[in-house]
Amino acid sequence: MSIPLSWYLILSAALFSIGLFGVLARKNAVAILLGIELMLNAVNINLVAFWRYGTGSIAGQVFAIIVFAVAAAEVAVGLALIISVYRRRSTVIADDLDLLKW
Amino acid sequence: MTFWNDPINLIAGWLRDVFMGWGMTAGLANVITSLIGIIVMILFAMLIAIALVWVERKVVARFQDRLGPNRIGPFGIFQPFADIVKLIIKEDITPAGADKVVFNMAPVISLASVILIWAIVPLASKIYGVDINVGVLYLVAVGSFGTLSVIMAGWASNNKYALIGAFRMVATMISYEIPMVVALMIPTIIAGTMSVKGITEAQSNLWFVILSPLGLLLFMISAIAELGRSPFDLNEAESEIVAGFHIEYSGMKFGLFYAGELLHAFTFGGFMAVLFFGGYGGFFGLEKLSAFTWLSNPFIELVVFLVKALIGYWIIMWVKYSMPRIRIDHMLTFNWKFLTPLAFVLLMMTALFDKLLAPTQFYVVGMFLSNVVLAWIVIEILRRYSKRERVEHEKNAEPVIQVAHH
Amino acid sequence: MTPDQIIFLLCAALIVSSALMVVTTRNLVHAALWLVAALFGVAILYGLLQAGFLALVQVVVYIGAIAILFIFAVMLTRREKRDKGPQINQNWMISALLAFLTFGGLTYILSSWDGFSKTANALPTGVDTLMVLGKALVSPDAYVLPFEVASILLLAALVGAVFIASSSKE
Numbered sequence: 065m066s067i068p069l070s071w072y073l074i075l076s077a078a079l080f081s082i083g084l085f086g087v088l089a090r091k092n093a094v095a096i097l098l099g100i101e102l103m104l105n106a107v108n109i110n111l112v113a114f115w116r117y118g119t120g121s122i123a124g125q126v127f128a129i130i131v132f133a134v135a136a137a138e139v140a141v142g143l144a145l146i147i148s149v150y151r152r153r154s155t156v157i158a159d160d161l162d163l164l165k166w
Numbered sequence: 167m168t169f170w171n172d173p174i175n176l177i178a179g180w181l182r183d184v185f186m187g188w189g190m191t192a193g194l195a196n197v198i199t200s201l202i203g204i205i206v207m208i209l210f211a212m213l214i215a216i217a218l219v220w221v222e223r224k225v226v227a228r229f230q231d232r233l234g235p236n237r238i239g240p241f242g243i244f245q246p247f248a249d250i251v252k253l254i255i256k257e258d259i260t261p262a263g264a265d266k267v268v269f270n271m272a273p274v275i276s277l278a279s280v281i282l283i284w285a286i287v288p289l290a291s292k293i294y295g296v297d298i299n300v301g302v303l304y305l306v307a308v309g310s311f312g313t314l315s316v317i318m319a320g321w322a323s324n325n326k327y328a329l330i331g332a333f334r335m336v337a338t339m340i341s342y343e344i345p346m347v348v349a350l351m352i353p354t355i356i357a358g359t360m361s362v363k364g365i366t367e368a369q370s371n372l373w374f375v376i377l378s379p380l381g382l383l384l385f386m387i388s389a390i391a392e393l394g395r396s397p398f399d400l401n402e403a404e405s406e407i408v409a410g411f412h413i414e415y416s417g418m419k420f421g422l423f424y425a426g427e428l429l430h431a432f433t434f435g436g437f438m439a440v441l442f443f444g445g446y447g448g449f450f451g452l453e454k455l456s457a458f459t460w461l462s463n464p465f466i467e468l469v470v471f472l473v474k475a476l477i478g479y480w481i482i483m484w485v486k487y488s489m490p491r492i493r494i495d496h497m498l499t500f501n502w503k504f505l506t507p508l509a510f511v512l513l514m515m516t517a518l519f520d521k522l523l524a525p526t527q528f529y530v531v532g533m534f535l536s537n538v539v540l541a542w543i544v545i546e547i548l549r550r551y552s553k554r555e556r557v558e559h560e561k562n563a564e565p566v567i568q569v570a571h572h
Numbered sequence: 573m574t575p576d577q578i579i580f581l582l583c584a585a586l587i588v589s590s591a592l593m594v595v596t597t598r599n600l601v602h603a604a605l606w607l608v609a610a611l612f613g614v615a616i617l618y619g620l621l622q623a624g625f626l627a628l629v630q631v632v633v634y635i636g637a638i639a640i641l642f643i644f645a646v647m648l649t650r651r652e653k654r655d656k657g658p659q660i661n662q663n664w665m666i667s668a669l670l671a672f673l674t675f676g677g678l679t680y681i682l683s684s685w686d687g688f689s690k691t692a693n694a695l696p697t698g699v700d701t702l703m704v705l706g707k708a709l710v711s712p713d714a715y716v717l718p719f720e721v722a723s724i725l726l727l728a729a730l731v732g733a734v735f736i737a738s739s740s741k742e
Contacts, residue, residue: 066574067620068689073682075584075617079591079610081675086595088667089660094645095600098607101638102591105614108630116621117690122708125701126715128626132633133722137729139638143645144737150649159661193575268605299702303628310636314608317643321601329647336640343636360702 072113079106093146093156097139104135172292173464178203207295211284215429219246221476222428222483229487249421256417264414265322272319273415273422279311280430287436288363290446290467301362302350305437306343309392312430313339316411319423323414332411334494338398341501342391345384348509352381352516353441356533366445373450375442377533380512380541382442386481387505389434391497393427396486398497435478439471443478446471508544515540580620587613596660600650604642611635625702 079102086099108128115124150156169176178199185195220235220243227234235242260266285295286304298304313336320332354360356377357368365374375382391398412423439445446467452458460466492500515536523532590610597603611634618627682688708714 067576067580070683070688071580071584072617072621073688074679075587077675077678077682078588080678081671082588082591082595084674085667085671088670089664090595091661092600094642094649095595095603098594098603098642101607101634101642102594102610105611105634109614109617112618112621112623112626116623117687122701122704123715125623125626125705126708126718128623129629129705129709130718130722132629133726136633136638137725139641140729140733141736143641144733146645147648148736156649197575265601268602298624299700300625300628303625303632307628307631307636310632310640313636313640317640318605321643321647333644336644340637340640 069113069117072109072117076106076109076113079103079109091157091159093149093158093161094143096158097142097146101135101139104131107131170463170465174203174293203295207284208281211281211429212425214432215425216246216250218428218432218479219249219425221479225480225483226487229484253418253421258417258419259414261324261414263324265324268318269322269414270419272315272322273412273419273426275311275318276315277422277426277429279308279315280426280433282308282311283430283433286362287433288366288440288445289471290464291363291367291462292464293468294363297361297363299359299361299364302354302360302365305350305362306347309339309343309346312392319415320411323411325414328411328413331413335394335411337494338391338394338497341498342388342398342505345501345505345509346388346392348506348513349381349385349388350441351513352378352384355513355517355520362440366440366447369444369448371451372530373442373444373448377530378442378512378516378537379534380508380537381516382438384505384509384512385441386438386485389438390482390485391501393431393434393482395427395431395482397489397492399486399491431482432475432479435480435482436471436475438478438481439474443474445474512537512540576620580617583613583616583620586610587617600646601643604639604646607642608635608639611639623701625705 083099083102083106086102087096088099090096090099108131111124111128111131113124115122115128118124146156149161153161155161181199181202182192182195185198186192190198223245224234224242235245238244238248260269283305286298286301288294288297316335316339317332320328320335323329353365353374356374357365359365359368390396412420415423447462447470449458449461452461516533519533519536523529526532587610590606590613593606594603594610597606611630615627615630615635618624618630709719710716
């Protein structure tokens, strides 16, 4: 209870930036998805911190739960797509997947 | 509060006074007392694990019509110590090409995931680690650490058999998590709280097994699958993949996996007792009579809980040593086509009847009968389905011996 | 330094260092395991924020399902056992610059908000957060509609993922 809100916000901004770096700078498609997961977690920390330090509406926690569901759905479909691409092209390096058909 | 009525709080208060008498602040004394409490609880759990090694070997011997260990000590009770010494003096091998950090961390995480459960197990009304209000969800969360440790062990061993065993085991564990979560929801709905201690106290008049026997069956089946014991022990199918994901582990690392598995089975036996059989209490209101108030004594409750947990563990062992192993595709079909729909139907039915019948006096009879009706319907559906399969199979079958007509 | 602050600083160190290892390590299975460490740190943070239910749901959903999905996907999409070559593509300097600018920008914008440094009020006693959350998720004048839409989304993702990942021969 003696932790100011700024600590949580700075932590979530840092985690978001690290995730952004992961998405932009990695070659492997699965590694890009790992970066996206980090960004989603940063957003969730922000939401729950605002619920705690706010005026008492439960909206922060509800939004965080919806983000959990969306992240799970997105990871499932994203990984299914990556596995399907790997079956066809035998590669998941994002740089090599730049043509629709050859 | 005397020692016999409230042992843990008395000892904790005395320790705190001792520490503050040594000049520490109240906060630090609290932290150190809690640490000592944690260590005592872990010691208790590990001592039970040591005793379980002997129990397991004697019981499996009797099931297989032989005597079991009886050389070391009377009835072989010092056998676990011989096992421990053997495991400690074995050579500690890390296979070449294995991922050293992950390889060494996997058994630690596996045992940690089991010991973490003991933080919420209510041993008596005044002896427990902590009473969080989402205890049932904590059980599921800690199980996911076990899944992680299996896949870490399988991948880090640099061995095809280990990887196949780990994949099968993880497929089993995550598939059977769903019926287990639903089965855990059933006592939650009936008791109205997710806290494990609250569920135990809601059974002080009536055990939940009478209100929902199908829930107990569902929990037992999915718990046995989560543990990775027979008939779901694809990961250590000795005739197929030679001990599965812990094939490369020798010495005390294997000991950690082994002790963790036994303790996990006992913990699930304990949870069967807590969630459905009344836990440390559940004397049908008997302890309120003046002649029986000694039943609320923490030590008596501890003994009652341990007896019930041992009975639950014996049932799990009974299933293990009586049934053959089932195939991986049968296992997944059983889960996704039978157990999960049954679990959801049971959950909806329990919630509906709980809401409808709660104010009336038909509650107990209604819940029990609804379970019986659902079980009967399920058995009928299974019977029709298997009869149809058998008819179709017999239609396609060719005669074995060609009958000569002349 | 109160114990809360010490726990928060340790937790933040765990999260940030694990996240850095996720985005820089070469071995992808190690990256997935570092993600598990980061997610566990976030779960501890939820516990600190007194959202215990969310902490456990984080462990169950993220570590118990999503991280394991990642490990499986990494194992199923690799050509040889060791990852050869660098895992960072050639834009990494601009990406690092962009990440720093994002972090700086977010911190600057937030610090000019006057509620930035407030400390938390005590939670109102006698209110069971879990009950409030449960009621809010199913009551018609609260959040039942997003809840139902999320469940339809999960159903669509389930069917879609099974269909996409199944082999195309049948």
